[in-house]
Amino acid sequence: MQDFINVILPIPIEKLFTYKVTEEEAKLLKPGMRVAVPFGKSKIYTALVFEIHNTPPTVYEAKQIDQILEDHPVVTQVQLKFWHWLAQYYMCSLGEVFRAAVPSALLLESETLILRNDRADLEENDLLDDEFMVFEALQHQSILRVQEISDILDKKNIIPVLNRLLKKNIIFLKEEMYEQYKPKLVRYVQLGKSHRSEENLEALLNGMTRAPKQSQVVLTLFQLQAVTKKPVKVSDLENASNSSSAIIKTLIDKGILEEQFVQTDRVVYEGGDETETLKSLNDFQKEALKDIKGSFKDNKVVLLHGVTSSGKTEVYVKLIEEYVNQGKQALYLLPEIALTTQLISRLQAYFGEKVAVYHSKYNVQERVEVWNNVLENKPVAQIVIGARSALFLPFNDLGLVIVDEEHESSFKQYDPAPRYHARDAAIVLGNLHGSDILLGSATPSVESFYNVKVGKYGYAHIERRYGNVLMPDMELVDIKEQSRKKRMKGHFSERLLEEITETLDNGEQVILFQNRRGYAPIMECTTCGHAPQCPNCDVSLTYHQHRKQLRCHYCSYHIALQETCQACGNATLDTKGFGTEQVEQELNTLFPKANVGRMDLDTTRGKHGYEKIITSFEQQEIDILVGTQMLTKGLDFRNVNLVGIMNADSLLNFPDFRAHERSFQLLTQVAGRAGRTKKRGKVIIQSYNPNHRILQQVTTNDYLEMFQEQIYERQQYKYPPINRIIKITFKHKDYNKLNEAAEWFAKSLRNSFGGNVLGPEYPPVARIRNQYIKNVIVKIGENYSLVKTKNSIKRIEKSFNAISYYRGVRVIYNVDHI
Numbered sequence: 001m002q003d004f005i006n007v008i009l010p011i012p013i014e015k016l017f018t019y020k021v022t023e024e025e026a027k028l029l030k031p032g033m034r035v036a037v038p039f040g041k042s043k044i045y046t047a048l049v050f051e052i053h054n055t056p057p058t059v060y061e062a063k064q065i066d067q068i069l070e071d072h073p074v075v076t077q078v079q080l081k082f083w084h085w086l087a088q089y090y091m092c093s094l095g096e097v098f099r100a101a102v103p104s105a106l107l108l109e110s111e112t113l114i115l116r117n118d119r120a121d122l123e124e125n126d127l128l129d130d131e132f133m134v135f136e137a138l139q140h141q142s143i144l145r146v147q148e149i150s151d152i153l154d155k156k157n158i159i160p161v162l163n164r165l166l167k168k169n170i171i172f173l174k175e176e177m178y179e180q181y182k183p184k185l186v187r188y189v190q191l192g193k194s195h196r197s198e199e200n201l202e203a204l205l206n207g208m209t210r211a212p213k214q215s216q217v218v219l220t221l222f223q224l225q226a227v228t229k230k231p232v233k234v235s236d237l238e239n240a241s242n243s244s245s246a247i248i249k250t251l252i253d254k255g256i257l258e259e260q261f262v263q264t265d266r267v268v269y270e271g272g273d274e275t276e277t278l279k280s281l282n283d284f285q286k287e288a289l290k291d292i293k294g295s296f297k298d299n300k301v302v303l304l305h306g307v308t309s310s311g312k313t314e315v316y317v318k319l320i321e322e323y324v325n326q327g328k329q330a331l332y333l334l335p336e337i338a339l340t341t342q343l344i345s346r347l348q349a350y351f352g353e354k355v356a357v358y359h360s361k362y363n364v365q366e367r368v369e370v371w372n373n374v375l376e377n378k379p380v381a382q383i384v385i386g387a388r389s390a391l392f393l394p395f396n397d398l399g400l401v402i403v404d405e406e407h408e409s410s411f412k413q414y415d416p417a418p419r420y421h422a423r424d425a426a427i428v429l430g431n432l433h434g435s436d437i438l439l440g441s442a443t444p445s446v447e448s449f450y451n452v453k454v455g456k457y458g459y460a461h462i463e464r465r466y467g468n469v470l471m472p473d474m475e476l477v478d479i480k481e482q483s484r485k486k487r488m489k490g491h492f493s494e495r496l497l498e499e500i501t502e503t504l505d506n507g508e509q510v511i512l513f514q515n516r517r518g519y520a521p522i523m524e525c526t527t528c529g530h531a532p533q534c535p536n537c538d539v540s541l542t543y544h545q546h547r548k549q550l551r552c553h554y555c556s557y558h559i560a561l562q563e564t565c566q567a568c569g570n571a572t573l574d575t576k577g578f579g580t581e582q583v584e585q586e587l588n589t590l591f592p593k594a595n596v597g598r599m600d601l602d603t604t605r606g607k608h609g610y611e612k613i614i615t616s617f618e619q620q621e622i623d624i625l626v627g628t629q630m631l632t633k634g635l636d637f638r639n640v641n642l643v644g645i646m647n648a649d650s651l652l653n654f655p656d657f658r659a660h661e662r663s664f665q666l667l668t669q670v671a672g673r674a675g676r677t678k679k680r681g682k683v684i685i686q687s688y689n690p691n692h693r694i695l696q697q698v699t700t701n702d703y704l705e706m707f708q709e710q711i712y713e714r715q716q717y718k719y720p721p722i723n724r725i726i727k728i729t730f731k732h733k734d735y736n737k738l739n740e741a742a743e744w745f746a747k748s749l750r751n752s753f754g755g756n757v758l759g760p761e762y763p764p765v766a767r768i769r770n771q772y773i774k775n776v777i778v779k780i781g782e783n784y785s786l787v788k789t790k791n792s793i794k795r796i797e798k799s800f801n802a803i804s805y806y807r808g809v810r811v812i813y814n815v816d817h818i
């Protein structure tokens with residue numbers, strides 16, 4: 001009987017693809033193993049085995065696979081179920097999930113670009129023939145496509161060769177180009193075999209009396225090894241014996257020391273074996289922990305609602321300890337990489353090398369290492385901290401899932417598919433593993449709090465800050481009034497300036513929040529009113545003073561700053577609005593003695609971008625830190641006593657049904673950075689509209705009132721969490737075609753769903769990268785089936801795709817869009 005396998009290809013096709021395998025192969029293969037397969041005319045992909053069976057495909061002749069790539073599954077059964085759920089729920093293909101889920105080093109394909117690694121230490125003799133041919137080809141051409149290599153070797157299945165070359169460090173993949181991939185090898189030494197006994201060592205030392213430095217090294221090594229019984233890092237030995245690498249090399253050459261290279265995981269913990277003991281919880285924290293465990297017993301997801309600085313993190317830590325002691329894995333999800341910096345050190349202090357980190361700023365090879373460690377359930381990856389992609393790791397004994405800052409909208413993946421919400425997906429993942437699931441926030445999302453209200457989630461509450469520090473004192477400043485009286489200096493009110501001065505005088509630090517980066521969002525000519533626009537997108541160009549450029553924040557377009565207006569030629573260009581750069585500049589003039597730092601997308605590029613700024617603020621090298629929302633949540637600084645919000649209005653006026661909820665969360669969170677440890681902090685909120693309800697609710701810390709108002713509105717207008725929504729986005733470069741296509745689709749939707757279809761409408765930025773955009777929103781009532789609705793939408797899409805005029809119009813689904 002012929003054997004077949006169904007595989008997931010890492011491309012957006014709806015169906016699994018079937019390939020032929022031999023009887024031997026069928027015996028070896030298991031779901032979750034990778035195979036190299038031919039696809040289309042000449043492509044090769046890394047595909048994932050989904051199932052093994054005996055049914056030939058009906059519409060096409062199955063091809064043979066090229067090669068089996070490993071001897072054990074790298075993707076688990078639970079992961080495959082999880083992927084299946086993601087694809088169904090978020091309306092995308094399994095292939096798209098596969099591509100998003102797996103580090104790209106595990107996804108070689110014919111389009112992958114291969115580069116030579118100029119820094120490789122290479123012994124040509126170490127290379128097999130086929131490896132050498134690739135190596136040689138790369139001497140003449142620095143970049144080759146996998147396909148071209150396939151031609152050079154004159155064989156189809158070259159993925160194994162490339163895998164070997166990757167391992168040997170001879171090549172790397174295009175996307176790693178800037179990371180200069182090199183597996184990190186650490187040099188260890190130990191005493192040579194013949195010198196290990198005490199007598200032999202003595203004889204050795206006696207013979208070395210004329211080489212005191214060498215004997216010092218040997219003695220030190222002996223002492224170090226007496227403690228650890230393991231090889232010692234050369235760098236440690238150098239330090240401990242006060243010697244040099246030259247001396248150590250001499251000893252190695254003489255055979256007195258043996259050297260050994262160990263490939264270490266890059267995400268190493270440097271702190272040694274010492275770990276801190278956990279802090280003991282105060283009564284409020286204990287109570288919360290008890291409530292959490294109680295609800296876990298009932299198999300409920302729990303929401304931990306604790307005000308800012310109430311010590312939620314310490315509660316998580318206590319829980320993690322319990323699961324880790326039982327040998328289980330724990331996953332700690334955070335919405336932003338910026339937050340991992342502080343948390344990593346906090347968790348490592350308790351759990352040492354058990355903590356692994358996984359997010360997109362780690363390079364491909366680092367991610368593969370974490371992947372394998374988690375797959376093998378190694379102690380070094382028992383606790384994983386990560387941004388949303390950590391959900392995709394191959395856990396096999398996941399006991400606890402924590403989603404910190406669960407209200408954060410950056411948990412939602414925007415582009416590309418799967419457009420999943422990491423909090424919601426984490427709950428599904430946790431359920432598949434039978435794990436306990438804890439969501440935490442000082443400002444829970446309306447969704448999660450609603451789930452508490454209807455009894456779906458358990459609830460634990462901490463109303464006091466740790467150490468009984470009072471919640472910060474909040475003051476609203478009316479800047480309309482202040483501007484009228486000409487009391488503003490730049491964008492600073494008198495009150496804010498007074499408070500900054502006092503805080504700095506006390507040797508304390510300040511955080512200032514402005515939700516725009518750059519110097520000014522608009523440049524405008526005061527003579528003719530012309531404002532430079534992006535040619536590719538429907539937005540004004542943002543002025544970046546530091547780079548003397550006008551930049552588009554939606555595409556990479558930028559031009560040098562102009563002296564005169566391009567429309568009328570007058571030198572009367574002026575800025576409108578302001579961003580973080582301008583705040584920073586004003587501060588430099590107003591407080592020339594203070595050190596001002598800035599944290600936004602422009603200053604945090606690069607792998608350690610965040611870390612540098614956060615560390616220098618922690619160490620008080622920066623007095624005033626200006627930033628966008630990335631500095632507003634979860635960060636724990638001890639010496640910040642004042643938080644200033646430069647302009648609260650831009651948040652409130654956002655055209656979105658969640659704008660008020662978001663503003664409440666953002667403002668409460670940023671305010672929560674003030675006065676966390678010793679004395680009560682101060683918060684100044686500048687606004688043109690200080691009587692706005694949300695601002696009142698923020699200053700009185702009235703979460704419940706905000707929640708009730710929001711729920712009422714959502715009920716009235718049929719928005720989540722009462723209803724569900726699917727946003728369907730249409731994109732095309734032809735304006736008319738886009739309009740007609742969106743209209744056609746919306747009309748068909750109305751035939752099925754009537755008044756529950758909104759749009760099509762242009763979003764605030766209606767063209768990005770020369771693509772026009774229109775959105776349609778489908779609301780799904782409480783009593784409707786989500787599955788049936790999605791099926792009807794898919795059916796409409798099929799008829800839509802059959803209309804040739806609409807070909808090329810992209811249709812993008814965003815389920816539970818936020």
Ligand SMILES: Nc1ncnc2c1ncn2[C@@H]1O[C@H](COP(=O)(O)OP(=O)(O)OP(=O)(O)O)[C@@H](O)[C@H]1O
Nearest residue numbers: 279280281282308309310311312313314466634636
């Ligand atoms: N039981 C405890 N013993 C000693 N210090 C504690 C304890 N609990 C919390 N702290 C300290 O109080 C501060 C605030 O705690 P933490 O950062 O955990 O608050 P949080 O609730 O996570 O706040 P946010 O929501 O603002 O991020 C931290 O500096 C933490 O070290």
Ligand SMILES: [Zn+2]
Nearest residue numbers: 534537552555
């Ligand atoms: Zn643009």
